[in-house]
Amino acid sequence: MTPPSRHSLVFSCQNGDNLERVLPIASLGVVQSLKSGLISTQQAEALLFNPFRNNQLAAHGVSLELLTLLERSFFLDDTRRLGPASFQASVIDVEKRIVQALERLSPLPFAASMHVEPK
Numbered sequence: 001m002t003p004p005s006r007h008s009l010v011f012s013c014q015n016g017d018n019l020e021r022v023l024p025i026a027s028l029g030v031v032q033s034l035k036s037g038l039i040s041t042q043q044a045e046a047l048l049f050n051p052f053r054n055n056q057l058a059a060h061g062v063s064l065e066l067l068t069l070l071e072r073s074f075f076l077d078d079t080r081r082l083g084p085a086s087f088q089a090s091v092i093d094v095e096k097r098i099v100q101a102l103e104r105l106s107p108l109p110f111a112a113s114m115h116v117e118p119k
Helices: 016-035 041-047 051-057 066-079 084-104
Strands: 007-013 112-118
Touching: 007 041, 016 041, 016 051, 016 066, 016 084, 066 084
Parallel strands: none
Antiparallel strands: 007 112
């Protein structure tokens, strides 16, 4: 049996402003998948919600506001241990904050693309 191949999903953005738009969009997808039970908190952390990723994003000039928003998602696994009501409230709060961040962004078109690279 052939082992599965590994790939990287890469978002290409023309500048920092575009990255500021792509990140909340990707984050919203992760949060909604988590909220619906389609992925686990561990999978959400592997995809986007972890401190190491925030350090990388900070190095690329992502705003403190967006980094702070992403930081709120780091503790979702901890709130899951407090019970379903606490977890759902935390997920809804993170989701609401992501939507608010997207609403604050300029509605101008932005240049970004996505491609898959073999790893």
